[in-house]
Amino acid sequence: MERILITGAAGIVGTLMRPRLRKDGRILRLLDIAAVEPSSDDEVITASVTDAAAMAEACVDVDAVIHLGGHSRENSWEEILSVNINGTQVVLDAARAAGVPRVVLASSNHAAGFRPIDAELPADSSPRPDTYYGVGKAAMEALGSLYHSRFGMDVIVIRIGSCFPDPLKLGKRGLTTWLSPDDGARLFEACLSAPSPGYRVIWGVSNNTRRIYSLDEARALGYEPKDDAESYADQLADAPDPSGVAAEYVGGPFCTAPLGHYNPL
Template sequence: MPDQRVLITGAAGVVGTLMRPRLRKPGRVLRLLDLAGQPAAEPGEAVEILTGSVTDAATMAAACEGADALIHLGGHSRENSWEATLDVNINGTHTVLEAAREAGIKRVILASSNHAVGFRRIADAGESGLPADSSPRPDTYYGVSKAAIEALGSLYASRFGMDVIVVRIGSCFETPLPLGPRGLVTWLSPDDGARLFEACLSAPSPGYRLIWGVSDNTRRIYSLAEAEALGYTSHDDAEVFAEQLAGQPGPSGIAAECVGGPFCTAPLGAFNPL
């Protein structure tokens, strides 16, 4: 049986780096694209290293050739200027989707963010959690770009019959500690992230889906029903780190009331690392 070739853009970023060892498996080749340098293949590791930008049509056409599926993680992962956000996140995603369409890739997974709905109130989540298809209420230019990515994914699924799954990621780090107490709500463990992407890659004929990318955290405010319908099962809970975060101040004011947390009050267009 031919190998499955999965193209991952933004492969040198935080999420891409965490997924590389976790998405390796027999019969699969990972094609890893990023502008930044990447470690060479380890002995026995089936990877193809590509260097280039998601904004370059020729680069993306070559990257998509022969690929069976695409996980699009590339782009600015935090707030940046409007010009940079428009160029890389929005226009770049259009370039990626167009290359995927022309190459005949039928399964596309797009990384969105909780910041696409950052101004939604936590109090509105209800017992079952905030639905994954909640309409956009972005908190930043970054959030706007993620809402646009979701819309582009919907367009390409409807127009061209592609299976497009958009994952609204909470926060995917080795641990939730970098985000302080808020990380106990938003964390997607790396292992759960791999489980989620595997479900997205293997679910039969999903069409267009919008799902949350979080672990089954004790303090979770996001619905997992939509992801579970694709076959995702979370094994992790950020609460195991709660003691290490005890005593640290959490968000206050509107940052405590809304899904986007401190992004709701951060300056627009100013880069912030978390």
């Protein structure tokens, strides 16, 4: 029986992925500080990713960790440091100590937010964060690299564009960044099943007509996206086009949002 630990299981991505990652022969162990509604076969742990003892317990008898836990938008430096950066180190160290062979880390396009928009931005482009949140994701990527190089863990970093039921929430920017929930599940399954991936950084987006992100690295792991945000383009015909800095950089409006303040975008 395969057991997958999902941190941040009550969050947006965790909620979308849980039903899509359940299958025969697999147990999902769900960890979050918020309440999670499990299926009959799930295991639930109510704890923070910053709690070393709880994470040590959560990693026992686990085959892989999908680390989604942490603040999902801009926050104060203190919160990003405590939860997103220190919390990631706690998760990775617990996985190392328990002998978990593989960890999938949910990074973000905001780790490279100040990269100029290009037709095919490689997944392993060096970080250019646009916020404290982006700095936290860049630190996550560095920690993943460290734990692979030091301890031989397979670590796959997914720089997620935006994973929502549809791309409409983000306006026309969503036509570029969208990762459909079904493609998200396909991507996580590829990350869980690819043989001996080592350390990889990949983009997490669907095969969008307007995407600016390379899918070569994700496809090398077996990911084959089937969705395209362009199917929603007609519903966004009257939405304004991105302009100024938001049109120049990968991070869009995050590049001008106030540092340290929650950004609902």
